[in-house]
Amino acid sequence: xxxxxxxxxxxxxxxxxxxxxxxxxxxxxxxxxxxxxxxxxxxxxxxxxxxxxxxxxxxxxxxxxxxxxxxxxxxxxxxxxxxxxxxxxxxxxxxxxxxxxxxxxxxxxxxxxxxxxxxxxxxxxxxxxxxxxxxxxxxxxxxxxxxxx
Amino acid sequence: xxxxxxxxxxxxxxxxxxxxxxxxxxxxxxxxxxxxxxxxxxxxxxxxxxxxxxxxxxxxxxxxxxxxxxxxxxxxxxxxxxxxxxxxxxxxxxxxxxxxxxxxxxxxxxxxxxxxxxxxxxxxxxxxxxxxxxxxxxxxxxxxxxxxx
Numbered sequence: 001x002x003x004x005x006x007x008x009x010x011x012x013x014x015x016x017x018x019x020x021x022x023x024x025x026x027x028x029x030x031x032x033x034x035x036x037x038x039x040x041x042x043x044x045x046x047x048x049x050x051x052x053x054x055x056x057x058x059x060x061x062x063x064x065x066x067x068x069x070x071x072x073x074x075x076x077x078x079x080x081x082x083x084x085x086x087x088x089x090x091x092x093x094x095x096x097x098x099x100x101x102x103x104x105x106x107x108x109x110x111x112x113x114x115x116x117x118x119x120x121x122x123x124x125x126x127x128x129x130x131x132x133x134x135x136x137x138x139x140x141x142x143x144x145x146x147x148x149x
Numbered sequence: 150x151x152x153x154x155x156x157x158x159x160x161x162x163x164x165x166x167x168x169x170x171x172x173x174x175x176x177x178x179x180x181x182x183x184x185x186x187x188x189x190x191x192x193x194x195x196x197x198x199x200x201x202x203x204x205x206x207x208x209x210x211x212x213x214x215x216x217x218x219x220x221x222x223x224x225x226x227x228x229x230x231x232x233x234x235x236x237x238x239x240x241x242x243x244x245x246x247x248x249x250x251x252x253x254x255x256x257x258x259x260x261x262x263x264x265x266x267x268x269x270x271x272x273x274x275x276x277x278x279x280x281x282x283x284x285x286x287x288x289x290x291x292x293x294x295x296x297x298x
Contacts, residue, residue, distance in 0.1 A: 047216065053242075054212035063203035067196065071297060088237020088258070093202075093297035109237070148220060148242035 001075070006099045006121050009033055009077045010128075012042055013101065016057065017079045017131060020044035026146050027135050028080045030057035032065045032095075035073030041065030047146055056146075058086035062093070071095045079128045081108040083147055091116055101128030105136055106147065150224070155248045155270050158182055158226045159277075161191055162250060165206065166228045166280060169193035175295050176284050177229045179206035181214045181244075184222030190214030196295055205295075207235035211242070220244045228277045230257040232296055240265055250277030254285055255296065 009031060016029025031042040043060025046052050055063075058078055068074075071093045076082075079101035082090065087109030090098055097119040100110060104124065114120045136143045158180060165178025180191040192209025195201050204212075207227050217223075220242045225231075228250035231239065236258030239247055246268040249259060253273065263269045285292045 051216055052212055053214075053216050054208050054238075059203050059208075063201055065202075067200055067202050067294065069294065084237040084241035085234070086237070088233040088235070088240075089203075091237075092233035145216065145218060 001097065001099075001119075001121060003121075003123075005037075006077075006123060007125075009075065009099060010079070010101055010123060010125060012039065013057070013077045013079045014125075014127060014131075016042055016044040016061075017128075020046075020049070020057075021131070021135065023049050025049045026139075026142065027131050028057040028078065030061040030076060030078040032061045033075045033077065040068070040074065045146065048142070053146075056083065056086050058082055058089060062089060075099060079125075080132055081106055081110050081122075082113075083108045087113055090118060097121065099123065101125045102132065104129050105132040150246065150248075150268075150270060152270075152272075154186075155226075155272060156274075158224065158248060159228070159250055159272060159274060161188065162206070162226045162228045163274075163276060163280075165191055165193040165210075166277075169195075169198070169206075170280070170284065172198050174198045175288075175291065176280055177206040177227065179210040179225060179227040181210045182224045182226065189217070189223065194295065197291070202295075205232065205235050207231055207238060211238060224248055228274075229281055230255055230259050230271075231262075232257045236262055239267060246270065248272065250274045251281065253278050254281040 013029040017027040021027035026045040041064030046055035075097040081103035162178040166176040170176035175194040190213030195204035230252035
C-alpha cells in the first residue's frame with residue numbers, strides 16, 4: 001500500500017491514542033479499515049478507563065467494527081507494534097495487513113505475522129515514538145501491567 | 150496438576166458453555182483460576198448474545214477477573230483448544246497453565262503455547278467433544294465466522 005494512505009489512516013489511530021492519554025489511560029490507539037478504505041471501527045486501550053485488561057487498542061477497534069463475515073482485505077492500523085494477544089487476533093481472523101506506527105518502544109508479534117503472510121507496514125513514526133516512550137518512562141508500572149511483565 | 154482438580158475446574162467452563170448454548174450462542178466456556186485455586190473470573194463466547202466478535206470464552210474470563218498485577222501461577226480452563234487470539238492472550242500475559250476440554254473439533258494454538266513454556270493439560274473430555282461437534286455440525290456458518298474461516 002502507499003505510504004501516504006497508511007499515514008492518513010495512522011492519524012485515526014493517533015487521535016485515539018491521544019484521547020486515551022487525555023483520559024488518563026494508556027496511549028495506544030487503533031483502527032480497522034475495510035478493503036475499500038471504509039473505516040470499520042476505531043478504539044483505544046481501556047485498561048485504566050474501564051478497569052478492563054482485555055481491551056487493547058486493536059481489540060477495541062475490532063469490537064467496534066462489529067461482526068464481519070470476512071476480514072480478507074482489511075487493514076489494522078495501530079500506533080504500536082501489536083502484542084501477542086493482538087497479533088493472535090490478526091492471525092486468527094485473517095486480517096490481511098497491519099500498519100504500525102512504531103516498534104521502538106515495544107516490539108510485539110509483527111515478525112510472526114509477516115512470517116504467516118500478513119502484510120506489515122512499519123512506519124516508525126516519530127510522533128508515535130515520542131508519545132509512547134514518554135508514557136512508558138513516566139508510567140512504568142502501568143505499562144508493565146498492560147503487557148503482563 | 151492433578152487430573153481430578155483439572156476436571157473439577159473444567160466443570161465451571163462447561164457450565165459457561167452450556168449457558169451460552171441455551172442463549173443461542175456459541176458453546177465455548179472458560180474460567181481463570183488463581184495459583185491458590187481461587188476462581189478469578191469465568192465467561193463464555195458472546196458473539197451472538199452481544200453481537201461482539203471480540204468476546205471469546207477465554208477473553209471473557211480474563212476480563213471478568215479484572216486487573217491483575219501478575220498472571221504467574223494462574224490457570225486458564227477452556228472447553229476448547231484456544232484459537233490464536235486466545236493463545237496470544239495466554240502468552241502475552243504469562244498465564245502459566247491451560248486446561249483444555251478438547252482439541253478434536255478445533256485444534257488452536259496450544260502446541261505453540263507448550264513450546265513457549267505454558268503447561269498444557271488436554272483432557273479430551275467426551276462431554277466437550279459432543280457439545281462442540283454437535284454445534285459445529287448444526288451451525289457451520291456461525292462457527293466459521295467465529296474462527297475467521
